Amino acid sequence: xxxxxxxxxxxxxxxxxxxxxxxxxxxxxxxxxxxxxxxxxxxxxxxxxxxxxxxxxxxxxxxxxxxxxxxxxxxxxxxxxxxxxxxxxxxxxxxxxxxxxxxxxxxxxxxxxxxxxxxxxxxxxxxxxxxxxxxxxxxxxxxxxxxxxxxxxxxxxxxxxxxxxxxxxxxxxxxxxxxxxxxxxxxxxxxxxxxxxxxxxxxxxxxxxxxxxxxxxxxxxxxxxxxxxxxxxxxxxxxxxxxxxxxxxxxxxxxxxxxxxxxxxxxxxxxxx
Amino acid sequence: xxxxxxxxxxxxxxxxxxxxxxxxxxxxxxxxxxxxxxxxxxxxxxxxxxxxxxxxxxxxxxxxxxxxxxxxxxxxxxxxxxxxxxxxxxxxxxxxxxxxxxxxxxxxxxxxxxxxxxxxxxxxxxxxxxxxxxxxxxxxxxxxxxxxxxxxxxxxxxxxxxxxxxxxxxxxxxxxxxxxxxxxxxxxxxxxxxxxxxxxxxxxxxxxxxxxxxxxxxxxxxxxxxxxxxxxxxxxxxxxxx
Numbered sequence: 129x130x131x132x133x134x135x136x137x138x139x140x141x142x143x144x145x146x147x148x149x150x151x152x153x154x155x156x157x158x159x160x161x162x163x164x165x166x167x168x169x170x171x172x173x174x175x176x177x178x179x180x181x182x183x184x185x186x187x188x189x190x191x192x193x194x195x196x197x198x199x200x201x202x203x204x205x206x207x208x209x210x211x212x213x214x215x216x217x218x219x220x221x222x223x224x225x226x227x228x229x230x231x232x233x234x235x236x237x238x239x240x241x242x243x244x245x246x247x248x249x250x251x252x253x254x255x256x257x258x259x260x261x262x263x264x265x266x267x268x269x270x271x272x273x274x275x276x277x278x279x280x281x282x283x284x285x286x287x288x289x290x291x292x293x294x295x296x297x298x299x300x301x302x303x304x305x306x307x308x309x310x311x312x313x314x315x316x317x318x319x320x321x322x323x324x325x326x327x328x329x330x331x332x333x334x335x336x337x338x339x340x341x342x343x344x345x346x347x348x349x350x351x352x353x354x355x356x357x358x359x360x361x362x363x364x365x366x367x368x369x370x371x372x373x374x375x376x377x378x379x380x381x382x383x384x385x386x387x388x389x390x391x392x393x394x395x396x397x398x399x400x401x
Numbered sequence: 402x403x404x405x406x407x408x409x410x411x412x413x414x415x416x417x418x419x420x421x422x423x424x425x426x427x428x429x430x431x432x433x434x435x436x437x438x439x440x441x442x443x444x445x446x447x448x449x450x451x452x453x454x455x456x457x458x459x460x461x462x463x464x465x466x467x468x469x470x471x472x473x474x475x476x477x478x479x480x481x482x483x484x485x486x487x488x489x490x491x492x493x494x495x496x497x498x499x500x501x502x503x504x505x506x507x508x509x510x511x512x513x514x515x516x517x518x519x520x521x522x523x524x525x526x527x528x529x530x531x532x533x534x535x536x537x538x539x540x541x542x543x544x545x546x547x548x549x550x551x552x553x554x555x556x557x558x559x560x561x562x563x564x565x566x567x568x569x570x571x572x573x574x575x576x577x578x579x580x581x582x583x584x585x586x587x588x589x590x591x592x593x594x595x596x597x598x599x600x601x602x603x604x605x606x607x608x609x610x611x612x613x614x615x616x617x618x619x620x621x622x623x624x625x626x627x628x629x630x631x632x633x634x635x636x637x638x639x640x641x642x643x
Contacts, residue, residue, distance in 0.1 A: 165491065280510050282510045282511060283500075283506070284503070286492070290490055290497070291500070293481065293485050294479065295503065297453050297455065297479045298474070298500070298501070298505075299475075299503070300504060341489075345536035345537075347492070
Protein backbone atom coordinates (compact mmCIF):
# COMPACT_ATOMS: atom_id res chain seq x y z
CA UNK A 129 0.00 0.00 0.00
CA UNK A 130 2.84 2.34 0.84
CA UNK A 131 4.49 1.50 -2.46
CA UNK A 132 1.66 3.30 -4.31
CA UNK A 133 2.25 6.55 -2.43
CA UNK A 134 6.05 6.26 -2.64
CA UNK A 135 5.85 5.81 -6.40
CA UNK A 136 3.27 8.59 -6.64
CA UNK A 137 5.59 11.07 -4.97
CA UNK A 138 8.59 10.19 -7.11
CA UNK A 139 7.35 8.94 -10.47
CA UNK A 140 5.82 11.14 -13.16
CA UNK A 141 3.89 8.27 -14.80
CA UNK A 142 1.72 7.69 -11.74
CA UNK A 143 1.22 11.43 -11.20
CA UNK A 144 0.13 11.69 -14.83
CA UNK A 145 -2.24 8.74 -14.35
CA UNK A 146 -3.90 10.36 -11.35
CA UNK A 147 -4.14 13.72 -13.10
CA UNK A 148 -5.51 12.00 -16.22
CA UNK A 149 -8.21 10.38 -14.10
CA UNK A 150 -9.20 13.75 -12.66
CA UNK A 151 -9.34 15.44 -16.07
CA UNK A 152 -11.42 12.57 -17.47
CA UNK A 153 -13.80 12.81 -14.50
CA UNK A 154 -14.64 16.45 -15.22
CA UNK A 155 -15.70 15.56 -18.77
CA UNK A 156 -17.61 12.47 -17.65
CA UNK A 157 -19.49 14.48 -15.01
CA UNK A 158 -20.56 17.25 -17.37
CA UNK A 159 -21.43 15.25 -20.46
CA UNK A 160 -22.42 12.07 -18.65
CA UNK A 161 -25.24 13.93 -16.88
CA UNK A 162 -26.82 14.78 -20.25
CA UNK A 163 -26.34 11.21 -21.51
CA UNK A 164 -28.17 9.87 -18.45
CA UNK A 165 -31.12 12.29 -18.41
CA UNK A 166 -31.60 11.98 -22.19
CA UNK A 167 -31.34 8.17 -21.93
CA UNK A 168 -28.99 8.02 -24.90
CA UNK A 169 -26.42 5.58 -23.56
CA UNK A 170 -26.79 3.44 -26.67
CA UNK A 171 -26.06 6.42 -28.90
CA UNK A 172 -23.00 7.31 -26.84
CA UNK A 173 -21.92 3.66 -27.11
CA UNK A 174 -22.20 3.83 -30.90
CA UNK A 175 -20.05 6.95 -31.02
CA UNK A 176 -17.48 5.43 -28.64
CA UNK A 177 -17.04 2.15 -30.51
CA UNK A 178 -16.96 3.62 -34.01
CA UNK A 179 -13.99 5.72 -32.88
CA UNK A 180 -11.77 2.67 -33.40
CA UNK A 181 -12.11 3.23 -37.17
CA UNK A 182 -10.54 6.68 -36.91
CA UNK A 183 -7.84 5.45 -34.54
CA UNK A 184 -6.96 2.53 -36.83
CA UNK A 185 -6.65 4.68 -39.95
CA UNK A 186 -4.56 7.31 -38.14
CA UNK A 187 -2.36 4.59 -36.65
CA UNK A 188 -1.85 2.95 -40.07
CA UNK A 189 -0.86 6.30 -41.60
CA UNK A 190 1.57 6.97 -38.75
CA UNK A 191 -0.47 9.89 -37.37
CA UNK A 192 -1.60 10.48 -33.78
CA UNK A 193 -4.40 7.96 -33.11
CA UNK A 194 -6.20 10.45 -30.86
CA UNK A 195 -6.53 12.97 -33.68
CA UNK A 196 -8.10 10.14 -35.71
CA UNK A 197 -10.34 9.30 -32.75
CA UNK A 198 -11.57 12.87 -32.45
CA UNK A 199 -12.40 13.13 -36.17
CA UNK A 200 -14.15 9.73 -36.17
CA UNK A 201 -16.12 10.56 -33.02
CA UNK A 202 -17.37 13.89 -34.41
CA UNK A 203 -18.25 12.23 -37.73
CA UNK A 204 -20.14 9.40 -36.02
CA UNK A 205 -21.96 11.88 -33.76
CA UNK A 206 -23.09 13.93 -36.77
CA UNK A 207 -24.27 10.88 -38.74
CA UNK A 208 -26.13 9.42 -35.75
CA UNK A 209 -27.65 12.81 -34.94
CA UNK A 210 -28.89 13.45 -38.47
CA UNK A 211 -30.39 9.95 -38.68
CA UNK A 212 -32.08 10.37 -35.31
CA UNK A 213 -33.61 13.69 -36.39
CA UNK A 214 -34.62 12.68 -39.92
CA UNK A 215 -35.47 8.97 -39.80
CA UNK A 216 -36.41 8.24 -36.24
CA UNK A 217 -37.74 4.75 -36.82
CA UNK A 218 -34.39 3.45 -38.12
CA UNK A 219 -32.28 4.93 -35.39
CA UNK A 220 -31.66 1.69 -33.55
CA UNK A 221 -30.40 -0.30 -36.54
CA UNK A 222 -28.28 2.54 -37.85
CA UNK A 223 -26.51 3.10 -34.56
CA UNK A 224 -25.76 -0.63 -34.41
CA UNK A 225 -24.36 -0.52 -37.94
CA UNK A 226 -22.15 2.52 -37.27
CA UNK A 227 -20.97 0.91 -34.03
CA UNK A 228 -19.84 -2.31 -35.75
CA UNK A 229 -18.62 -0.86 -39.06
CA UNK A 230 -16.40 1.63 -37.19
CA UNK A 231 -14.81 -1.16 -35.19
CA UNK A 232 -14.36 -3.35 -38.28
CA UNK A 233 -12.54 -0.55 -40.14
CA UNK A 234 -10.31 -0.04 -37.12
CA UNK A 235 -9.42 -3.70 -36.77
CA UNK A 236 -8.54 -4.04 -40.47
CA UNK A 237 -6.24 -1.02 -40.44
CA UNK A 238 -4.59 -1.96 -37.15
CA UNK A 239 -4.01 -5.54 -38.37
CA UNK A 240 -2.05 -4.14 -41.33
CA UNK A 241 0.11 -2.02 -39.00
CA UNK A 242 3.13 -2.91 -36.90
CA UNK A 243 2.55 -3.93 -33.27
CA UNK A 244 -1.00 -5.21 -33.67
CA UNK A 245 -1.88 -6.73 -30.31
CA UNK A 246 -0.41 -4.36 -27.79
CA UNK A 247 -1.89 -1.27 -29.40
CA UNK A 248 -5.29 -2.77 -30.09
CA UNK A 249 -5.53 -3.74 -26.42
CA UNK A 250 -4.64 -0.25 -25.21
CA UNK A 251 -7.21 1.35 -27.56
CA UNK A 252 -9.92 -1.05 -26.43
CA UNK A 253 -9.21 -1.09 -22.72
CA UNK A 254 -7.09 2.04 -22.18
CA UNK A 255 -3.79 2.39 -20.44
CA UNK A 256 -3.86 5.05 -17.81
CA UNK A 257 -0.25 4.32 -16.78
CA UNK A 258 1.24 5.60 -20.05
CA UNK A 259 -0.45 9.02 -20.30
CA UNK A 260 2.11 11.51 -21.62
CA UNK A 261 2.36 15.21 -20.74
CA UNK A 262 1.15 15.99 -24.25
CA UNK A 263 -1.96 13.84 -23.77
CA UNK A 264 -2.66 15.52 -20.45
CA UNK A 265 -2.52 18.84 -22.23
CA UNK A 266 -4.98 17.64 -24.90
CA UNK A 267 -7.31 16.33 -22.17
CA UNK A 268 -7.16 19.69 -20.41
CA UNK A 269 -8.03 21.43 -23.67
CA UNK A 270 -11.01 19.13 -24.30
CA UNK A 271 -12.19 19.76 -20.71
CA UNK A 272 -11.98 23.52 -21.21
CA UNK A 273 -14.01 23.29 -24.45
CA UNK A 274 -16.63 21.19 -22.65
CA UNK A 275 -16.85 23.52 -19.63
CA UNK A 276 -17.20 26.66 -21.77
CA UNK A 277 -19.82 25.08 -24.00
CA UNK A 278 -21.91 23.80 -21.09
CA UNK A 279 -21.60 27.11 -19.19
CA UNK A 280 -22.71 29.21 -22.17
CA UNK A 281 -25.56 26.95 -23.33
CA UNK A 282 -26.63 25.48 -19.99
CA UNK A 283 -30.24 26.73 -20.32
CA UNK A 284 -30.70 25.43 -23.85
CA UNK A 285 -29.07 22.05 -23.14
CA UNK A 286 -31.25 21.48 -20.07
CA UNK A 287 -34.35 22.61 -21.99
CA UNK A 288 -33.89 20.22 -24.94
CA UNK A 289 -33.10 17.38 -22.55
CA UNK A 290 -36.18 18.09 -20.43
CA UNK A 291 -38.94 18.80 -22.94
CA UNK A 292 -37.95 19.08 -26.59
CA UNK A 293 -41.45 20.11 -27.73
CA UNK A 294 -41.66 23.00 -25.29
CA UNK A 295 -38.12 24.09 -26.20
CA UNK A 296 -39.23 24.18 -29.87
CA UNK A 297 -42.29 26.28 -29.00
CA UNK A 298 -40.05 28.74 -27.17
CA UNK A 299 -38.01 29.18 -30.34
CA UNK A 300 -34.90 27.15 -29.46
CA UNK A 301 -33.15 25.60 -32.47
CA UNK A 302 -33.50 22.12 -31.00
CA UNK A 303 -31.93 20.24 -33.92
CA UNK A 304 -28.78 22.35 -33.74
CA UNK A 305 -28.45 21.90 -29.98
CA UNK A 306 -29.12 18.19 -30.23
CA UNK A 307 -26.27 17.81 -32.74
CA UNK A 308 -24.01 19.96 -30.57
CA UNK A 309 -24.83 17.77 -27.57
CA UNK A 310 -23.83 14.65 -29.54
CA UNK A 311 -20.58 16.38 -30.59
CA UNK A 312 -19.96 17.13 -26.92
CA UNK A 313 -20.39 13.42 -26.20
CA UNK A 314 -17.90 12.68 -29.01
CA UNK A 315 -15.30 14.97 -27.43
CA UNK A 316 -15.81 13.42 -24.00
CA UNK A 317 -15.51 9.89 -25.39
CA UNK A 318 -12.09 10.76 -26.80
CA UNK A 319 -11.17 12.30 -23.44
CA UNK A 320 -12.05 9.09 -21.62
CA UNK A 321 -10.50 6.58 -24.04
CA UNK A 322 -6.97 6.97 -22.69
CA UNK A 323 -8.20 6.19 -19.18
CA UNK A 324 -10.53 3.22 -19.63
CA UNK A 325 -10.44 2.42 -23.37
CA UNK A 326 -13.30 2.72 -25.82
CA UNK A 327 -15.18 -0.40 -24.73
CA UNK A 328 -15.45 0.71 -21.12
CA UNK A 329 -16.03 4.40 -21.87
CA UNK A 330 -19.77 4.08 -21.67
CA UNK A 331 -19.64 2.90 -18.06
CA UNK A 332 -17.56 5.85 -16.90
CA UNK A 333 -19.80 8.19 -18.90
CA UNK A 334 -23.02 6.96 -17.31
CA UNK A 335 -22.38 5.39 -13.90
CA UNK A 336 -21.11 8.42 -11.91
CA UNK A 337 -23.92 10.56 -13.39
CA UNK A 338 -26.54 7.90 -12.71
CA UNK A 339 -25.46 7.68 -9.06
CA UNK A 340 -25.46 11.48 -8.75
CA UNK A 341 -29.00 11.67 -10.19
CA UNK A 342 -30.29 9.66 -7.24
CA UNK A 343 -29.39 12.43 -4.79
CA UNK A 344 -29.95 15.82 -6.44
CA UNK A 345 -32.63 17.79 -8.25
CA UNK A 346 -30.71 19.97 -10.65
CA UNK A 347 -28.51 19.14 -13.62
CA UNK A 348 -25.83 21.52 -12.32
CA UNK A 349 -25.55 19.67 -9.00
CA UNK A 350 -25.68 16.37 -10.86
CA UNK A 351 -22.64 17.43 -12.94
CA UNK A 352 -20.69 18.48 -9.88
CA UNK A 353 -21.47 15.33 -7.91
CA UNK A 354 -20.83 13.07 -10.92
CA UNK A 355 -17.40 14.66 -11.42
CA UNK A 356 -16.56 14.10 -7.75
CA UNK A 357 -17.65 10.45 -8.02
CA UNK A 358 -15.54 10.14 -11.19
CA UNK A 359 -12.44 11.40 -9.34
CA UNK A 360 -13.09 8.99 -6.46
CA UNK A 361 -13.61 5.99 -8.76
CA UNK A 362 -10.59 6.63 -11.02
CA UNK A 363 -8.24 7.36 -8.08
CA UNK A 364 -9.46 4.39 -6.06
CA UNK A 365 -9.28 2.14 -9.12
CA UNK A 366 -5.74 3.23 -9.80
CA UNK A 367 -4.75 2.66 -6.18
CA UNK A 368 -6.40 -0.76 -5.87
CA UNK A 369 -5.03 -2.05 -9.17
CA UNK A 370 -1.48 -0.83 -8.69
CA UNK A 371 0.13 -3.37 -6.36
CA UNK A 372 -1.55 -6.58 -7.61
CA UNK A 373 -0.81 -5.29 -11.15
CA UNK A 374 -4.45 -5.46 -12.33
CA UNK A 375 -5.61 -3.59 -15.44
CA UNK A 376 -6.45 -0.11 -14.10
CA UNK A 377 -9.30 0.63 -16.57
CA UNK A 378 -11.19 -2.55 -15.72
CA UNK A 379 -10.67 -1.99 -11.98
CA UNK A 380 -12.06 1.56 -12.25
CA UNK A 381 -15.16 0.27 -14.01
CA UNK A 382 -15.69 -2.51 -11.46
CA UNK A 383 -15.55 0.00 -8.61
CA UNK A 384 -17.99 2.34 -10.44
CA UNK A 385 -20.37 -0.53 -11.15
CA UNK A 386 -20.22 -1.72 -7.56
CA UNK A 387 -20.88 1.82 -6.28
CA UNK A 388 -23.88 2.13 -8.64
CA UNK A 389 -25.48 -1.09 -7.45
CA UNK A 390 -24.87 -0.31 -3.78
CA UNK A 391 -26.29 3.20 -4.21
CA UNK A 392 -29.38 1.99 -6.10
CA UNK A 393 -29.98 -0.68 -3.48
CA UNK A 394 -29.63 1.75 -0.58
CA UNK A 395 -31.91 4.26 -2.31
CA UNK A 396 -34.70 1.77 -2.99
CA UNK A 397 -34.35 0.26 0.48
CA UNK A 398 -34.92 3.63 2.15
CA UNK A 399 -37.74 4.55 -0.21
CA UNK A 400 -39.80 1.46 0.59
CA UNK A 401 -39.01 1.33 4.30
CA UNK B 402 -60.37 48.41 -30.39
CA UNK B 403 -59.76 44.68 -30.29
CA UNK B 404 -57.34 43.00 -32.66
CA UNK B 405 -57.60 39.51 -34.13
CA UNK B 406 -55.30 37.31 -32.06
CA UNK B 407 -55.38 34.17 -34.21
CA UNK B 408 -56.61 34.11 -37.79
CA UNK B 409 -56.69 30.83 -39.71
CA UNK B 410 -57.54 30.86 -43.41
CA UNK B 411 -58.23 27.86 -45.69
CA UNK B 412 -56.02 25.55 -43.67
CA UNK B 413 -55.47 21.94 -44.79
CA UNK B 414 -53.26 19.40 -43.11
CA UNK B 415 -52.65 15.76 -43.93
CA UNK B 416 -50.28 13.16 -42.59
CA UNK B 417 -49.02 10.35 -44.84
CA UNK B 418 -51.81 11.09 -47.35
CA UNK B 419 -54.49 10.94 -44.68
CA UNK B 420 -56.44 14.18 -44.35
CA UNK B 421 -56.47 15.28 -40.71
CA UNK B 422 -57.82 18.79 -41.09
CA UNK B 423 -59.78 20.19 -44.01
CA UNK B 424 -60.66 23.71 -44.94
CA UNK B 425 -60.33 25.32 -41.52
CA UNK B 426 -61.30 28.98 -41.22
CA UNK B 427 -61.48 30.54 -37.82
CA UNK B 428 -60.62 33.71 -36.01
CA UNK B 429 -60.11 34.42 -32.35
CA UNK B 430 -60.29 37.99 -31.15
CA UNK B 431 -58.05 39.50 -28.52
CA UNK B 432 -59.55 38.85 -25.08
CA UNK B 433 -61.56 35.80 -26.15
CA UNK B 434 -61.82 32.71 -23.98
CA UNK B 435 -62.37 30.24 -26.80
CA UNK B 436 -63.07 26.53 -26.45
CA UNK B 437 -62.14 23.91 -29.03
CA UNK B 438 -64.23 20.77 -28.60
CA UNK B 439 -64.76 17.58 -30.57
CA UNK B 440 -64.29 13.82 -30.54
CA UNK B 441 -60.98 12.04 -30.07
CA UNK B 442 -59.05 11.90 -33.33
CA UNK B 443 -60.96 14.93 -34.60
CA UNK B 444 -57.74 16.93 -34.97
CA UNK B 445 -57.92 19.26 -31.95
CA UNK B 446 -54.36 18.73 -30.79
CA UNK B 447 -53.10 18.80 -34.40
CA UNK B 448 -54.72 22.20 -34.92
CA UNK B 449 -53.09 23.51 -31.75
CA UNK B 450 -49.70 22.20 -32.85
CA UNK B 451 -50.14 23.84 -36.25
CA UNK B 452 -50.77 27.17 -34.53
CA UNK B 453 -47.64 26.57 -32.43
CA UNK B 454 -45.57 25.87 -35.54
CA UNK B 455 -44.78 22.30 -34.46
CA UNK B 456 -46.37 21.04 -37.70
CA UNK B 457 -46.37 22.69 -41.12
CA UNK B 458 -49.70 22.90 -43.00
CA UNK B 459 -49.94 21.70 -46.63
CA UNK B 460 -51.90 24.80 -47.49
CA UNK B 461 -53.54 27.76 -45.84
CA UNK B 462 -52.37 30.50 -43.55
CA UNK B 463 -52.12 31.06 -39.81
CA UNK B 464 -51.58 34.59 -38.60
CA UNK B 465 -50.86 35.65 -35.03
CA UNK B 466 -51.81 39.31 -34.52
CA UNK B 467 -51.69 39.62 -38.31
CA UNK B 468 -48.15 38.29 -38.62
CA UNK B 469 -46.49 34.92 -39.30
CA UNK B 470 -45.70 32.89 -36.16
CA UNK B 471 -41.95 33.43 -36.31
CA UNK B 472 -42.41 37.14 -35.53
CA UNK B 473 -44.94 36.46 -32.77
CA UNK B 474 -43.48 33.40 -31.02
CA UNK B 475 -42.88 35.36 -27.81
CA UNK B 476 -46.57 36.23 -27.52
CA UNK B 477 -47.68 32.59 -27.24
CA UNK B 478 -47.78 30.43 -24.13
CA UNK B 479 -48.45 26.68 -24.35
CA UNK B 480 -49.69 24.10 -21.87
CA UNK B 481 -49.52 20.53 -23.23
CA UNK B 482 -52.00 17.79 -22.38
CA UNK B 483 -49.38 15.52 -20.87
CA UNK B 484 -46.05 16.33 -19.36
CA UNK B 485 -43.74 15.48 -22.26
CA UNK B 486 -40.84 14.75 -19.98
CA UNK B 487 -39.59 11.99 -17.73
CA UNK B 488 -41.01 12.59 -14.28
CA UNK B 489 -37.72 11.44 -12.74
CA UNK B 490 -35.79 14.29 -14.38
CA UNK B 491 -33.65 16.01 -11.74
CA UNK B 492 -35.16 19.50 -11.79
CA UNK B 493 -36.92 21.75 -9.29
CA UNK B 494 -40.33 23.37 -9.78
CA UNK B 495 -38.74 26.82 -10.06
CA UNK B 496 -36.24 25.72 -12.72
CA UNK B 497 -39.08 24.11 -14.69
CA UNK B 498 -41.12 27.33 -14.55
CA UNK B 499 -38.05 29.35 -15.57
CA UNK B 500 -37.93 27.41 -18.85
CA UNK B 501 -40.90 29.52 -19.90
CA UNK B 502 -38.37 32.38 -20.16
CA UNK B 503 -36.42 30.62 -22.92
CA UNK B 504 -36.15 32.70 -26.05
CA UNK B 505 -37.05 35.80 -24.02
CA UNK B 506 -34.38 35.90 -21.33
CA UNK B 507 -31.47 38.09 -22.38
CA UNK B 508 -28.88 36.45 -20.13
CA UNK B 509 -26.18 34.00 -21.20
CA UNK B 510 -25.98 30.54 -19.65
CA UNK B 511 -28.19 31.02 -16.60
CA UNK B 512 -31.46 32.91 -16.10
CA UNK B 513 -31.36 36.55 -14.95
CA UNK B 514 -32.77 38.18 -11.83
CA UNK B 515 -35.66 39.53 -13.86
CA UNK B 516 -36.56 36.00 -15.05
CA UNK B 517 -36.58 34.81 -11.45
CA UNK B 518 -38.84 37.65 -10.32
CA UNK B 519 -41.34 36.80 -13.09
CA UNK B 520 -41.14 33.09 -12.19
CA UNK B 521 -41.93 33.95 -8.55
CA UNK B 522 -44.89 36.05 -9.65
CA UNK B 523 -46.48 33.33 -11.81
CA UNK B 524 -45.83 30.66 -9.17
CA UNK B 525 -47.70 32.89 -6.72
CA UNK B 526 -50.56 33.26 -9.19
CA UNK B 527 -50.83 29.49 -9.73
CA UNK B 528 -50.42 28.86 -5.98
CA UNK B 529 -47.26 26.76 -6.20
CA UNK B 530 -44.80 29.20 -4.64
CA UNK B 531 -44.47 26.91 -1.61
CA UNK B 532 -43.32 24.12 -3.96
CA UNK B 533 -40.65 26.24 -5.71
CA UNK B 534 -37.67 24.27 -4.47
CA UNK B 535 -39.30 20.85 -4.51
CA UNK B 536 -38.18 18.28 -7.07
CA UNK B 537 -40.83 17.67 -9.75
CA UNK B 538 -40.54 13.96 -8.97
CA UNK B 539 -42.53 14.51 -5.78
CA UNK B 540 -45.54 16.37 -7.27
CA UNK B 541 -49.11 15.14 -7.58
CA UNK B 542 -50.96 15.32 -10.91
CA UNK B 543 -52.76 18.53 -9.97
CA UNK B 544 -49.57 20.22 -8.75
CA UNK B 545 -47.75 19.20 -11.94
CA UNK B 546 -50.54 20.74 -14.03
CA UNK B 547 -50.14 24.04 -12.18
CA UNK B 548 -46.39 23.89 -12.85
CA UNK B 549 -47.11 23.51 -16.57
CA UNK B 550 -49.50 26.48 -16.47
CA UNK B 551 -46.93 28.55 -14.56
CA UNK B 552 -44.22 27.62 -17.09
CA UNK B 553 -46.45 28.88 -19.93
CA UNK B 554 -47.32 32.07 -18.01
CA UNK B 555 -43.64 32.81 -17.33
CA UNK B 556 -43.27 33.84 -20.98
CA UNK B 557 -45.76 36.65 -20.21
CA UNK B 558 -47.71 35.68 -23.33
CA UNK B 559 -50.64 37.49 -24.89
CA UNK B 560 -52.22 34.25 -26.09
CA UNK B 561 -52.47 31.02 -24.06
CA UNK B 562 -53.00 27.71 -25.86
CA UNK B 563 -54.13 24.93 -23.52
CA UNK B 564 -54.52 21.30 -24.55
CA UNK B 565 -56.93 19.55 -22.16
CA UNK B 566 -55.08 20.97 -19.19
CA UNK B 567 -57.32 19.19 -16.71
CA UNK B 568 -57.64 15.78 -18.37
CA UNK B 569 -55.61 14.00 -15.72
CA UNK B 570 -56.85 15.56 -12.50
CA UNK B 571 -59.92 15.31 -10.31
CA UNK B 572 -62.97 17.57 -10.65
CA UNK B 573 -62.35 19.73 -7.62
CA UNK B 574 -58.81 20.54 -8.79
CA UNK B 575 -60.25 21.11 -12.27
CA UNK B 576 -62.51 23.90 -11.03
CA UNK B 577 -59.63 25.54 -9.13
CA UNK B 578 -57.49 25.56 -12.25
CA UNK B 579 -60.30 26.99 -14.38
CA UNK B 580 -60.66 29.82 -11.87
CA UNK B 581 -57.00 30.61 -12.50
CA UNK B 582 -57.69 30.62 -16.27
CA UNK B 583 -60.61 32.96 -15.75
CA UNK B 584 -58.34 35.35 -13.86
CA UNK B 585 -55.60 35.33 -16.52
CA UNK B 586 -58.24 35.83 -19.23
CA UNK B 587 -58.50 39.39 -17.89
CA UNK B 588 -55.16 40.11 -19.50
CA UNK B 589 -54.76 37.54 -22.29
CA UNK B 590 -56.55 35.60 -25.00
CA UNK B 591 -57.17 31.91 -24.29
CA UNK B 592 -57.80 28.98 -26.61
CA UNK B 593 -58.55 25.80 -24.72
CA UNK B 594 -59.13 22.25 -25.92
CA UNK B 595 -61.65 20.35 -23.87
CA UNK B 596 -63.49 17.07 -24.06
CA UNK B 597 -66.10 18.35 -21.65
CA UNK B 598 -68.30 20.78 -23.56
CA UNK B 599 -70.67 21.21 -20.63
CA UNK B 600 -67.98 22.11 -18.12
CA UNK B 601 -66.13 24.63 -20.27
CA UNK B 602 -69.32 26.37 -21.36
CA UNK B 603 -69.40 28.08 -17.94
CA UNK B 604 -66.15 29.83 -18.78
CA UNK B 605 -65.85 30.35 -22.52
CA UNK B 606 -67.37 33.06 -24.68
CA UNK B 607 -66.82 31.30 -27.99
CA UNK B 608 -66.80 27.67 -29.08
CA UNK B 609 -65.38 25.81 -32.07
CA UNK B 610 -66.40 22.20 -32.72
CA UNK B 611 -63.88 20.26 -34.70
CA UNK B 612 -64.18 16.92 -36.39
CA UNK B 613 -61.71 17.05 -39.29
CA UNK B 614 -63.40 20.28 -40.32
CA UNK B 615 -65.14 22.95 -38.29
CA UNK B 616 -68.66 21.68 -37.63
CA UNK B 617 -69.73 24.75 -35.75
CA UNK B 618 -68.32 28.02 -34.61
CA UNK B 619 -69.59 30.74 -32.42
CA UNK B 620 -72.05 32.18 -34.93
CA UNK B 621 -73.86 28.85 -35.30
CA UNK B 622 -76.02 27.92 -32.34
CA UNK B 623 -75.13 24.50 -30.92
CA UNK B 624 -78.18 22.33 -31.57
CA UNK B 625 -78.58 18.62 -31.13
CA UNK B 626 -78.07 18.33 -34.92
CA UNK B 627 -74.61 19.83 -34.58
CA UNK B 628 -73.80 17.53 -31.71
CA UNK B 629 -74.79 14.58 -33.90
CA UNK B 630 -72.60 15.74 -36.79
CA UNK B 631 -69.79 16.24 -34.35
CA UNK B 632 -69.87 13.05 -32.35
CA UNK B 633 -72.06 10.83 -34.55
CA UNK B 634 -73.97 8.04 -32.81
CA UNK B 635 -75.74 8.52 -29.55
CA UNK B 636 -75.07 11.42 -27.28
CA UNK B 637 -77.03 11.95 -24.13
CA UNK B 638 -77.98 15.54 -23.72
CA UNK B 639 -77.75 16.79 -20.20
CA UNK B 640 -79.18 20.18 -19.47
CA UNK B 641 -77.30 22.30 -17.02
CA UNK B 642 -79.27 24.49 -14.69
CA UNK B 643 -77.48 27.30 -12.98
